[in-house]
Amino acid sequence: MSDALLNVENLKVEYITGDSTTVAAVDNVSFSIKPGESLGLAGESGCGKSTIAYSLMRLHKPPALITNGKIVMNGKDVLNMNKKELQQFRWQETSMVFQSAMNCLNPVVTMEKQFFEIYKYHGVTKNKKEAIKLSEKLLSIVGIPAERLKDYPHQFSGGMRQRAVIAMALALNPKLLILDEPTTALDTVVQRDIIQRIFKLQKEYGFAILFITHDISLMMEFCDSVAVMYAGRIIEQGKSLMMLKEPKHPYTYGLKNSFPSLQGPLSHMEGIKGNPLNLKNIPQGCRFQDRCFRVCDKCRQIEPPKVEHTDGFFYCHDQLAYDKGGKLHE
Amino acid sequence: MKYILKRLSFYIVAFVAAITLNFFLPRFMPGDPVQMFIGDLYQSGGKIDEATIRAVEEMFGYNTDEPLIVTYFKYVGGIFTGDWGLSFKYYPQTVTDAISRGLGWTLFLMGTSLVLGFIINSLLGILVAWRRGGKMDTGVTVTSQILANIPAVVTALILSLSLGHTGLLPTGYAVTPLYFPATQWDYIKDVIYHAILPVSCILITGLGGVMGMRANMINQLGEDYITMGIAKGVPQHKIMIGYSARNALLPVVTSLAMQVGFLLGGSLIIEQVFNYPGLGTVMVNAINGRDYPLMQGILLMSTTLMLTANFLADIAILFLDPRIRRQK
Amino acid sequence: MKKIINFLKGSPKTTVGLIMLIVTLVMTMGAPLFTNYDPIERFEGKYQEAPSEEHILGTTQLGRDVFSQTLHGGRKSISVGFFAGTIAVTLSLILGISAGYFGGVYDSIVSSIINVVMVIPNIVLLLIIASLLGGISPFLICIIIGFTSWPWNARVLRAQTMSIRSREFIYSAETLGESKLRILLVEIMPNMLSIISSSFVSTIIYAIMAHATLEFIGFGDPLSVTWGTMLYNAQTSGAMISGAWWEIAGPIGGLLLIGISLTLINFSIDEISNPKLRVQRFMRIYYKRQKKQLKENGRRS
Numbered sequence: 036m037s038d039a040l041l042n043v044e045n046l047k048v049e050y051i052t053g054d055s056t057t058v059a060a061v062d063n064v065s066f067s068i069k070p071g072e073s074l075g076l077a078g079e080s081g082c083g084k085s086t087i088a089y090s091l092m093r094l095h096k097p098p099a100l101i102t103n104g105k106i107v108m109n110g111k112d113v114l115n116m117n118k119k120e121l122q123q124f125r126w127q128e129t130s131m132v133f134q135s136a137m138n139c140l141n142p143v144v145t146m147e148k149q150f151f152e153i154y155k156y157h158g159v160t161k162n163k164k165e166a167i168k169l170s171e172k173l174l175s176i177v178g179i180p181a182e183r184l185k186d187y188p189h190q191f192s193g194g195m196r197q198r199a200v201i202a203m204a205l206a207l208n209p210k211l212l213i214l215d216e217p218t219t220a221l222d223t224v225v226q227r228d229i230i231q232r233i234f235k236l237q238k239e240y241g242f243a244i245l246f247i248t249h250d251i252s253l254m255m256e257f258c259d260s261v262a263v264m265y266a267g268r269i270i271e272q273g274k275s276l277m278m279l280k281e282p283k284h285p286y287t288y289g290l291k292n293s294f295p296s297l298q299g300p301l302s303h304m305e306g307i308k309g310n311p312l313n314l315k316n317i318p319q320g321c322r323f324q325d326r327c328f329r330v331c332d333k334c335r336q337i338e339p340p341k342v343e344h345t346d347g348f349f350y351c352h353d354q355l356a357y358d359k360g361g362k363l364h365e
Numbered sequence: 366m367k368y369i370l371k372r373l374s375f376y377i378v379a380f381v382a383a384i385t386l387n388f389f390l391p392r393f394m395p396g397d398p399v400q401m402f403i404g405d406l407y408q409s410g411g412k413i414d415e416a417t418i419r420a421v422e423e424m425f426g427y428n429t430d431e432p433l434i435v436t437y438f439k440y441v442g443g444i445f446t447g448d449w450g451l452s453f454k455y456y457p458q459t460v461t462d463a464i465s466r467g468l469g470w471t472l473f474l475m476g477t478s479l480v481l482g483f484i485i486n487s488l489l490g491i492l493v494a495w496r497r498g499g500k501m502d503t504g505v506t507v508t509s510q511i512l513a514n515i516p517a518v519v520t521a522l523i524l525s526l527s528l529g530h531t532g533l534l535p536t537g538y539a540v541t542p543l544y545f546p547a548t549q550w551d552y553i554k555d556v557i558y559h560a561i562l563p564v565s566c567i568l569i570t571g572l573g574g575v576m577g578m579r580a581n582m583i584n585q586l587g588e589d590y591i592t593m594g595i596a597k598g599v600p601q602h603k604i605m606i607g608y609s610a611r612n613a614l615l616p617v618v619t620s621l622a623m624q625v626g627f628l629l630g631g632s633l634i635i636e637q638v639f640n641y642p643g644l645g646t647v648m649v650n651a652i653n654g655r656d657y658p659l660m661q662g663i664l665l666m667s668t669t670l671m672l673t674a675n676f677l678a679d680i681a682i683l684f685l686d687p688r689i690r691r692q693k
Numbered sequence: 694m695k696k697i698i699n700f701l702k703g704s705p706k707t708t709v710g711l712i713m714l715i716v717t718l719v720m721t722m723g724a725p726l727f728t729n730y731d732p733i734e735r736f737e738g739k740y741q742e743a744p745s746e747e748h749i750l751g752t753t754q755l756g757r758d759v760f761s762q763t764l765h766g767g768r769k770s771i772s773v774g775f776f777a778g779t780i781a782v783t784l785s786l787i788l789g790i791s792a793g794y795f796g797g798v799y800d801s802i803v804s805s806i807i808n809v810v811m812v813i814p815n816i817v818l819l820l821i822i823a824s825l826l827g828g829i830s831p832f833l834i835c836i837i838i839g840f841t842s843w844p845w846n847a848r849v850l851r852a853q854t855m856s857i858r859s860r861e862f863i864y865s866a867e868t869l870g871e872s873k874l875r876i877l878l879v880e881i882m883p884n885m886l887s888i889i890s891s892s893f894v895s896t897i898i899y900a901i902m903a904h905a906t907l908e909f910i911g912f913g914d915p916l917s918v919t920w921g922t923m924l925y926n927a928q929t930s931g932a933m934i935s936g937a938w939w940e941i942a943g944p945i946g947g948l949l950l951i952g953i954s955l956t957l958i959n960f961s962i963d964e965i966s967n968p969k970l971r972v973q974r975f976m977r978i979y980y981k982r983q984k985k986q987l988k989e990n991g992r993r994s
Binding site for chain 2: 706805808809811812813814815816817818820821822824825895898902903905906909910911912924928933938941945948949952953955956957959960976977979980
């Protein structure tokens with residue numbers, strides 16, 4: 036584990052709710068990312084994947100609290116940083132492309148200034164002209180003409196804004212780039228273009244990626260490995276190819292089949308029955324029991340243990356098995 | 366440019382509507398208002414002669430041969446050319462003369478309290494929104510809302526009785542009577558000293574603005590660009606001022622202009638309590654002397670102030686918000 | 694019942710506001726139960742006397758009992774405010790909701806009326822109309838305040854109606870062929886209950902205060918006893934200069950009580966109807982835990 040860039044151990048993030056109880060949106064989650072590696076984090080909305088992304092930079096908003104665990108980035112304990120260290124750590128070591136690029140630029144400030152801020156507060160340059168030169172270079176990487184720097188965000192189209200945000204995210208050469216559903220607001224064609232661009236840049240600059248989306252087929256196509264979350268926990272993690280062909284957990288199987296694959300023939304699609312688990316009401320045993328098509332008595336009583344194998348790990352009493360042709364054993 | 370023209374045409378329409386209201390109100394009053402008015406005027410010690418009677422009759426639309434519509438257009442034209450009629454009470458002074466005596470002082474009170482109030486309300490709103498739900502938040506929001514709901518009369522009377530009667534602060538007039546200051550600076554000091562109580566009263570009645578700023582701030586703090594700013598490593602105070610407050614102020618500027626009318630109403634009453642020689646005092650004198658043209662003039666003047674404030678706010682927004690600026 | 698008690702326990706604002714309101718209402722509406730003096734009875738030789746056992750709040754310059762005047766006067770002030778508020782809210786309901794719902798030419802006419810009336814300073818307009826009518830009765834004051842103070846609410850209600858109107862359940866009701874009146878009354882109105890009730894409360898506050906202000910300037914019926922005329926009489930009789938604070942203590946206390954209690958009640962209406970505001974309540978718990986955590990972290994590092 037010592038060669039990992041990011042190491043998250045037993046992370047627990049709780050939300051304080053109305054009746055002064057707490058709800059654990061992220062419960063005992065551990066994972067790590069090596070330098071230059073890309074990890075995808077998948078799951079239904081509300082499963083805690085965005086909460087993880089935000090807490091990695093300590094951006095979680097009240098009433099969320101990190102109540103347990105450790106986040107070590109590049110050898111530094113993120114949860115123990117003081118205000119100044121934290122401010123330097125953000126963007127310099129980890130940067131993020133947000134879900135809604137439409138709204139994540141300050142509407143009353145020119146792009147030029149918004150780029151300049153990054154350089155100014157991280158001590159790169161106090162000279163505005165120099166900053167503009169650097170920003171122009173970044174914009175050309177994402178294919179935006181340099182003269183657009185003088186514009187305000189509302190003069191950009193949605194796709195352009197998203198590309199501008201990506202350029203900003205790369206400004207300080209971060210070691211880890213978090214993509215929090217970066218393309219949900221865009222149409223499919225632009226979506227693919229942007230994702231491809233980012234992963235091309237990754238090869239060039241060698242940063243690591245944490246890619247968060249509910250579109251699991253997109254993720255399996257681009258990421259080295261994939262982790263699947265359900266109700267605040269990672270329930271299966273493994274190499275992309277394995278996760279795509281032979282997922283061991285019924286939930287991963289269901290999630291994979293509820294999205295059309297972008298390549299290859301259109302195959303049978305099925306959803307997962309039921310609704311996401313209410314975190315205020317966690318049952319005994321496996322968290323997925325009520326929605327699982329293979330549920331048995333054991334699942335209702337004992338929490339499944341971690342099962343490790345060569346390509347990853349999962350938590351299930353009754354793992355899925357496949358025959359040689361890759362078909363599911365009934 | 367189109368934006369300014371659009372706003373400007375609305376203001377002209379509003380102003381003409383106010384003039385129209387002014388013109389028709391006395392003409393649609395029930396009974397025989399001319400007799401009642403002259404009687405009232407007589408009782409309140411006004412001079413009654415041929416000219417006043419004719420003026421009263423003209424105001425109520427009697428004793429003229431020309432059709433109503435012609436009179437109306439003459440009236441509107443007169444207003445725009447600065448002919449606001451003659452005052453009954455201060456006859457033969459014109460309405461504009463009588464108003465201009467008080468206008469300066471009222472503008473001084475209003476201007477001072479608008480600027481101070483804007484600063485105080487915004488700062489309080491920003492602070493409270495930043496720590497929303499905390500003890501200070503509850504305290505400040507409840508107190509400011511209550512104080513804003515208490516009418517200007519009550520605030521003014523309480524301040525005048527409590528602070529004024531300790532002798533610390535003057536409870537009347539804009540300057541010390543029969544005082545001839547040696548230097549200009551002494552005069553300014555005296556004016557400020559006399560303005561403290563009235564200005565504080567207007568500030569208190571305007572405290573409702575805290576709630577508006579707070580609500581806007583909370584809305585802005587939930588926006589994604591704030592999170593992105595924090596993620597970029599922008600220091601906290603810059604986020605508070607440059608990011609959220611900068612955007613939250615935009616709607617406040619507009620509502621501040623709408624508030625001018627409310628504050629003006631309060632200010633007129635407060636002037637009365639503190640014997641301040643502004644428009645409020647002119648107005649109460651006009652009311653007591655049944656000087657109707659003067660009251661009409663004051664209504665028009667206050668509407669004009671309101672519209673000017675709104676127009677200034679529109680221009681300010683134009684400079685502050687690039688989204689409107691480019692909307693050509 | 695239990696639910697109500699629990700709610701009151703969790704919201705001190707509501708409890709305090711309700712108690713203050715009930716006290717004020719009982720004292721004023723049941724004035725004869727709490728004082729034996731007639732508010733206009735003159736006690737000879739007792740002119741502008743300071744509070745004593747006999748006259749709890751002293752006497753006025755004309756020798757009238759201030760306490761009795763306060764209770765009896767409050768009755769009138771509060772009822773005038775209540776009725777004027779009702780008129781204003783009814784007008785703003787009719788105009789605001791219909792403009793928001795029907796849209797088109799009708800809406801642009803109504804909203805330009807709203808905009809124009811809003812730029813004419815309210816108090817000044819009130820004074821002008823009052824002075825044209827000469828001395829005016831509480832009934833007329835009711836009407837005038839009611840008819841001049843509706844635009845603010847109408848504007849809010851219009852905007853709210855427009856946003857509800859564009860929601861799906863209204864479309865579905867329209868496609869089902871429900872009548873417009875039914876959609877307005879059954880589908881739209883219930884969704885705005887909280888806004889309607891909080892604007893009702895704030896209009897009542899405004900009307901009571903505007904009434905007092907008008908009378909303070911000198912537009913009341915000098916023979917009727919209200920909080921406004923009491924202030925007017927105190928001001929004209931020089932109570933302020935001679936330091937007879939008790940003469941204004943009664944009406945001011947009454948106005949403060951009713952203003953504070955209704956404001957607090959308005960806060961709790963907002964709290965009940967707006968779930969976003971309820972979030973605020975557990976923010977306090979959040980701050981506590983955050984503080985604790987910071988301490989622990991400090992020890993660690």
